[in-house]
Amino acid sequence: MTTAMPGFRPAKRAGLSEEVVESIRQAIFDGVFKVGDRLGEAEIAHQLDVSRGPVREALVLLRQEGLVSTELHRGASVVKLSVSDLLELTTLRTTLETFAIERAATHATAEDLAQLESVIREMEAAVAANDEHRLTQLDIKFHDGIYQAAKHDRLTNAWNTIRSQMLLFLLTRAAANRDYLTIAVAEHTQLLEYIRSGDVAKAVAEIRAHASGAYDRLVLTYPIADRANFPTLTDETAPSSPAQ
Template identity: 45%
Template sequence: MSPARRRGLAEEVADQIREAIFNGAYAPGAQLREVELSGVMDVSRGPVREALRILEREGLVRCAWHRGTVVTTLSSEDVAELESLRGALERLAVERIIAHASEEDFVSLEKVAGLMERARDEHEMVRLDIGFHDAVFATAGHQRLAEAWEAIRCQVHLFLLTRIGHSTEGYLTRVPEEHRELVAALRSRDVQGALDLFAAHRRVAVDVVSAERVPG
């Protein structure tokens, strides 16, 4: 076996680049040049190259020999796959929450949803949206389910950034209300009603993104 490695510089560089993507500094399709990133962050190109590999495994960037590294632009197929997989994961989460969650769990979810009322801009709202779904999967109490969500979490974040890149009309006012309704559906312990509402919630963002791709 090779020696164990501590968290190193490449992980810190990956954190900074990921944060820049989530803040909107690098939009989908933006090129990420090793030499520029190493200069901005005052590190050698080695850690930057390794950081980009980390982000590629997360699905946030794509590397091609003829184009270099770019922030991932999600295709229609990407969106469809994310939607179907996220839906399958959320189904299990909803079923487990309704079967096992306590009143304290519902109160905690309400508090997380309530944070959205104070979002200052769309990027913060996206973060809070992801944070709410983090809480949903944590509340489900299923370790492997939480790990499966973690595997697509960054790509879902990127998808929501794509959504606000297409349209922000009514976004800041609508999203908090949608999440309050999700918590209420879970609290009602109506499995099918909650599943339908979670599906409708996902569909809103998919429809916004898909509408922009329909020739007019």
């Protein structure tokens, strides 16, 4: 009999791949499975008390989500994201969030603003408890709120395609950068104030600076050899010069 893995919650209803997806996803975010860890179908099925079929389906879905990679003769494992992956995700995130905050600053309702304010209060509590993991999850929740306030379903869908990988990166940043606890609340409070005031120009400038700062801190978590001569986010997002 295999001992249950601490922190790995069983699926609520056996046989449903969606439940299995959520269980594995949360186990990755909670650090039960580390980056590069193998995700064995048989072991996971046993832990969750389901057959291997739903686990296999769940791993396919998590691969599409960007949290799992597969290799011949090795099977599935938690994805290892490179500096190149980070650059692609951050440039895409910056583009999406620029549009999202433009719309949020002009479309946010009182309910949207109250929800964002509530997340900041939760972030303050996480900082007081020195809980970086919780703070990181609330960071993503705040950005979810910006997309909600933008009132643009397809934009939200685009965000959801990179959301899990961004959270995985942010969890890495929180673990490696001790300044995260000291800056997170202030940065998100400033974003909220620009949304609340409807100042589109300042909101856009702040969200771009926010994404750039996160990128710079995340790059520092990689070995020097992996980030040597790598472009800055400013290089990648600067407008192209017109053809002569």
